[in-house]
Each structure stands twice: as C-alpha cells, then as structure tokens.
Amino acid sequence: MSTNYKLSVNQENNFDFNESDLKNLDEIQLSNNKFHVLKESKPYSVEVVSTDLASKKYTVKVNNSVYEVAIANELDQLITAMGIEKGRTKIVNAIKAPMPGLILEINVSVGQEVKENDPLLILEAMKMENSFLSPRDGIIKSIAVEKGNAVEKGQLLIEFE
Numbered sequence: 001m002s003t004n005y006k007l008s009v010n011q012e013n014n015f016d017f018n019e020s021d022l023k024n025l026d027e028i029q030l031s032n033n034k035f036h037v038l039k040e041s042k043p044y045s046v047e048v049v050s051t052d053l054a055s056k057k058y059t060v061k062v063n064n065s066v067y068e069v070a071i072a073n074e075l076d077q078l079i080t081a082m083g084i085e086k087g088r089t090k091i092v093n094a095i096k097a098p099m100p101g102l103i104l105e106i107n108v109s110v111g112q113e114v115k116e117n118d119p120l121l122i123l124e125a126m127k128m129e130n131s132f133l134s135p136r137d138g139i140i141k142s143i144a145v146e147k148g149n150a151v152e153k154g155q156l157l158i159e160f161e
Contacts, residue, residue, distance in 0.1 A: 101125030
C-alpha cells in the first residue's frame with residue numbers, strides 16, 4: 001500500500017503525490033541538498049534551500065525559481081479534515097472565575113510581565129484553595145478583583161495585553 005501526500009506549492013498550487021510517484025522520479029543526488037531531475041525528458045536543477053521539519057515546510061529552488069513547499073501525509077490530512085491545526089494553541093487573554101469563591105491572594109500587578117506558569121492569584125471555593133497560573137507569557141493589562149472580593153462564576157479576574 002502506498003502512502004499518499006498532499007503538496008502545497010506557494011500556498012496556491014496543490015498536488016497529490018504518492019510513494020510510487022517518488023520511485024518513478026528520475027533523479028540524481030549531486031550533493032546533500034542538490035539534485036538533477038529529469039521529468040518527461042526535461043532537465044531540472046533542484047536545490048533544497050531550507051527545511052522546517054517540525055512543520056514539514058521546505059524552500060526549494062528549481063532552475064533558479066524559489067518555491068515554498070508544504071507536505072502533508074495522510075495523518076496530517078486527517079487532522080486538518082477534523083478541524084485541528086497542529087502546533088496551534090489558543091491565546092488566552094483573560095482569566096475568569098470557573099466557580100464562585102473568594103479571592104485570597106493576588107500575586108501580580110498591572111503592567112507586570114509574567115511567564116507561563118507564574119502564579120497569578122488564589123481563589124478559595126468550596127473550602128479549597130485554587131491557584132491560578134499564567135497560561136502564557138505576557139503582560140498584565142488589568143486586575144478586575146481585589147483581595148477579599150467574592151466572585152461569581154465567569155467573572156473576569158485578570159486580563160492580559
């Protein structure tokens with residue numbers, strides 16, 4: 001069984017490609033990143049200029065024209081079809097109370113730069129202390145509560161710039 005790939009060139013042109021197509025390619029490797037390719041009796045000089053293996057993106061020069069090529073295997077295609085994007089995370093711009101409670105401690109101030117997992121505040125709810133850590137690196141834009149405030153579920157606590 002042959003693995004199928006989708007190639008996107010310059011985010012405009014899309015091609016289907018499989019392992020048998022690759023096996024039928026008439027190419028000679030000249031160096032680590034340079035190749036001589038024959039396709040339908042036409043010669044092509046191909047150079048892989050840069051690679052980003054994590055995102056499966058490559059910059060390729062073919063006969064002195066530069067192309068950005070993205071390669072998606074069957075798993076990548078399935079993930080995309082499911083509406084999930086690899087490597088993407090939701091940017092959290094606000095911390096809201098997940099339940100009613102009492103603000104016991106605030107560990108940051110407006111304008112303060114925080115790193116991911118820095119402690120922001122402590123909310124007491126149902127006789128338990130819940131520590132809120134920063135979900136990302138950022139700067140505190142506003143603090144909507146004070147120590148000792150009672151808060152409702154969904155109430156804004158801290159906002160990021």
